[in-house]
Amino acid sequence: xxxxxxxxxxxxxxxxxxxxxxxxxxxxxxxxxxxxxxxxxxxxxxxxxxxxxxxxxxxxxxxxxxxxxxxxxxxxxxxxxxxxxxxxxxxxxxxxxxxxxxxxxxxxxxxxxxxxxxxxxxxxxxxxxxxxxxxxxxxxxxxxxxxxxxxxxxxxxxxxxxxxxxxxxxxxxxxxxxxxxxxxxxxxxxxxxxxxxxxxxxxxxxxxxxxxxxxxxxxxxxxxxxxxxxxxxxxxxxxxxxxxxxxxxxxxxxxxxxxxxxxxxxxxxxxxxxxxxxxxxxxxxxxxxxxxxxxxxxxxxxxxxxxxxxxxxxxxxxxxxxxxxxxxxxxxxxxxxxxxxxxxxxxxxxxxxxxxxxxxxxxxx
Ligand code: UD1
Ligand code: BG6
Numbered sequence: 108x109x110x111x112x113x114x115x116x117x118x119x120x121x122x123x124x125x126x127x128x129x130x131x132x133x134x135x136x137x138x139x140x141x142x143x144x145x146x147x148x149x150x151x152x153x154x155x156x157x158x159x160x161x162x163x164x165x166x167x168x169x170x171x172x173x174x175x176x177x178x179x180x181x182x183x184x185x186x187x188x189x190x191x192x193x194x195x196x197x198x199x200x201x202x203x204x205x206x207x208x209x210x211x212x213x214x215x216x217x218x219x220x221x222x223x224x225x226x227x228x229x230x231x232x233x234x235x236x237x238x239x240x241x242x243x244x245x246x247x248x249x250x251x252x253x254x255x256x257x258x259x260x261x262x263x264x265x266x267x268x269x270x271x272x273x274x275x276x277x278x279x280x281x282x283x284x285x286x287x288x289x290x291x292x293x294x295x296x297x298x299x300x301x302x303x304x305x306x307x308x309x310x311x312x313x314x315x316x317x318x319x320x321x322x323x324x325x326x327x328x329x330x331x332x333x334x335x336x337x338x339x340x341x342x343x344x345x346x347x348x349x350x351x352x353x354x355x356x357x358x359x360x361x362x363x364x365x366x367x368x369x370x371x372x373x374x375x376x377x378x379x380x381x382x383x384x385x386x387x388x389x390x391x392x393x394x395x396x397x398x399x400x401x402x403x404x405x406x407x408x409x410x411x412x413x414x415x416x417x418x419x420x421x422x423x424x425x426x427x428x429x430x431x432x433x434x435x436x437x438x439x440x441x442x443x444x445x446x447x448x449x450x451x452x453x454x455x456x457x458x459x460x461x462x463x464x465x466x467x468x469x470x471x472x
Contacts, residue, residue: 114459116260116351116452120445121310123265124303126255127438130269131276131299138293140279148249151231152281153181155205159230161188161221162209163469165263165343166270170209172339173274176434180282180292190217191472194224202229208250209274210234211258211266212468213241220472222246235273237266251277260460261467262350264445267343268438272302275434295432302438305429309442312426316443319406319424320450323377329356330371331379331444332364332394335387340437344379344444351462352451361387361394372403381440382417384410385433392417399423408440 112118119126134141145152152158158177160170167189178185188198194217200206206225210218213236222243225232234243234250237258244250255269279296282288323329329348333341341358348356359368361380372378378398382391398405399419409417410430418425426443430436452459 116262116449116459119258119260119265123268124307126265126269127303129254130272140276142251142280144249144251152205156203158183158185158205160207161190163190163215163217165267166209168339168343169267169270172271172437175336176275177278180278180288190221193221200225200228200230204230206230207233208243210243211237211263213238213243214468214470216470216472261462261465262347271438298432305431305439308429309439312443313446316446317450320447320454324454326377329377331358332361333381334361336433336437337381337440340381340440343441347445347448351448351459353457372401374402377404379406381408383436384430
């Protein structure tokens with residue numbers, strides 16, 4: 108049921124304060140996180156040689172968003188695999204690996220074939236899925252249900268933010284025995300209950316994102332630059348625009364800007380730069396300066412109150428978002444880009460919930 112909304116995608120975007128609440132429900136304690144589906148396996152995970160995240164599309168992007176924190180809290184190397192690429196290469200996998208499969212539906216063919224492959228190689232296989240009883244949930248050794256509620260829009264929105272929060276909670280659970288990160292760990296656990304409120308706050312940008320979409324109706328192409336925790340936000344924001352608004356868009360690692368993308372910069376190509384406060388902030392400030400010097404058409408996403416310090420000129424558009432802990436910032440930052448993709452699609456008159464040529468669950472290779 109769409110309720111008061113015109114489309115499922117719109118409903119699911121606005122539902123995120125609620126879906127994140129249900130994702131965390133029953134799993135937070137004072138200074139601790141309890142994931143019932145993982146607790147008997149944490150020791151094995153902590154002793155693994157490597158943690159490999161495997162998924163497709165938005166689920167892969169969610170793992171990319173969680174990787175920095177997973178590495179920081181576990182102290183274990185974390186790698187990422189697009190399921191199809193792992194299969195194409197028949198990538199190396201060991202018994203000492205923990206393979207984490209991320210899939211909203213739990214039925215994506217490539218992800219399930221990669222799971223068969225990992226099981227054959229003796230890795231511990233962990234599932235992160237929204238679908239109780241799915242093939243992924245049944246065939247993995249253990250896992251976590253994201254409990255985001257049924258997602259109908261083909262473009263994944265609320266499952267993405269819930270997947271990130273589950274992977275952050277997983278990192279918090281794995282890192283429970285590590286002394287050096289204890290204060291950061293506790294600060295994040297204690298800030299999690301407020302995250303849905305921060306998402307409600309960022310949803311108030313809805314009209315602003317509609318205005319921005321109006322200014323972009325005619326564009327042929329769009330770039331999104333991010334780095335660090337928000338490299339994933341760049342890929343996922345661009346994927347949303349591509350999937351539903353049927354507009355060419357590319358997410359890029361800002362650190363690679365000088366190695367090619369800079370050649371594209373001119374007065375017409377819109378470039379969204381994610382420059383919220385974290386350890387990469389000053390590097391992103393310098394990226395903005397360099398794009399401005401080349402007369403780039405800039406749209407900057409920054410933390411509340413930072414507009415004047417990050418924007419080089421009046422012509423630069425700003426999206427101001429609430430600041431949260433660095434590892435949770437991707438949950439906030441994707442929301443305006445989901446809204447932008449949604450409004451751009453509606454304004455262009457395309458089908459929001461059933462984009463051309465795409466399926467919610469890709470069950471064939
Ligand atoms: C479980 C119950 C939940 C109940 C809670 C109370 C289910 C589905 N969940 O939630 O209703 O309120 O206990 O303590 O009954 N699993 C996999 N692979 C996956 C996902 C999950 O093997 O991809 C396994 C887990 O290891 C676990 C089980 O499925 O054994 C349930 O996982 P999850 O729902 O995340 O566990 P709880 O949060 O403890
Ligand atoms: C499809 C969907 O391509 O599969 C995407 O249209 C999704 O939204 C991708 O991200 C992966 O799906 P799942 O269910 O494995 O997360």
